[in-house]
Amino acid sequence: MLQDPTVEAAELERTFIAIKPDGVQRGLISEIIGRFERKGYKLVAIKLIVPTKEFAAQHYDDLSSRPFFNGLCDFLSSGPVVAMVWEGQGVIKYGRKLIGATSPQASEPGTIRGDLCVQVSRNIIHGSDGPETAVNEIGLWFKPEELVSYTKNDEKWLYE
Ligand code: GDP
Ligand code: MG
Numbered sequence: 001m002l003q004d005p006t007v008e009a010a011e012l013e014r015t016f017i018a019i020k021p022d023g024v025q026r027g028l029i030s031e032i033i034g035r036f037e038r039k040g041y042k043l044v045a046i047k048l049i050v051p052t053k054e055f056a057a058q059h060y061d062d063l064s065s066r067p068f069f070n071g072l073c074d075f076l077s078s079g080p081v082v083a084m085v086w087e088g089q090g091v092i093k094y095g096r097k098l099i100g101a102t103s104p105q106a107s108e109p110g111t112i113r114g115d116l117c118v119q120v121s122r123n124i125i126h127g128s129d130g131p132e133t134a135v136n137e138i139g140l141w142f143k144p145e146e147l148v149s150y151t152k153n154d155e156k157w158l159y160e
Contacts, residue, residue, distance in 0.1 A: 014044065014085050014147075015092040015128045016137035021079035023124035024048075028116055029082055032125060035098055035112060036086050040158045045085035045138075045147045053077040059140060068121065075121065083141045089159065092127075092134050099127045 019032050037043065051059070056076035063069050086095060100111025104123050107114035117124045128134035138147070 012087065013089065013091050013131075013134075014087045014138060015095045015134045016126075016141060017084045017086055017095060017128075018126040018141075019082035019084075020076060020124055020126060021081060022075075022117070022122045024080050024082060026116075026124070028124060031116065032112055033082075033084075036095070039088075039094075039098065040154070041086045041088040041091050041095070042152050042155075043084060044087045044149065045083075045142050047083050047142075047146070048080050049083055049141075050080050051077050055140075059137065071121065085138055085142060085147055092131055095127045096129065099125050 019029055023032060053073050056073040060069065060072055063072065098112060100107030100113035102123065103120040104113040104117045109115060112125055113123050128137050
């Protein structure tokens, strides 16, 4: 069905997306999932999990020297997080566009952070920042058997 192998390969791109405890507590799960879903991306894994502080520190280990690191890990482990893997062409980079800039003060209106939150330390969502990070984060949060490969009926209308 797909003629161009580069398109086929691109469709398999996956990214790790998490709704942080503030997004869950503020009732924004469906709003956030809806934006990825309506764009045309495919949900391939999802679970609700309260990470330990140690796990949060592993997830954010590239930020361990930053002054806000301890508070960030306390916060991520303070309640349920919706951990997800989304799949689709360009989903890593475009997922970050849907999310918006790190600080909601700098996020454009129309983005998730631009529309739905105010402060950098309560910015409701995480998304992998590149292909290598995506692989590492998916591997940290999910076992391989938790990722579901399936054909979605709208794919033939999303991809030529
Ligand atoms: P992201 O990839 O856009 O989430 O941003 P980073 O990877 O740079 O930072 C991870 C998370 O740390 C952000 O989403 C924020 O929640 C938090 N963070 C980043 N910068 C700051 C800061 O200057 N102050 C505080 N308090 N938190 C920050
Ligand atoms: Mg980041």
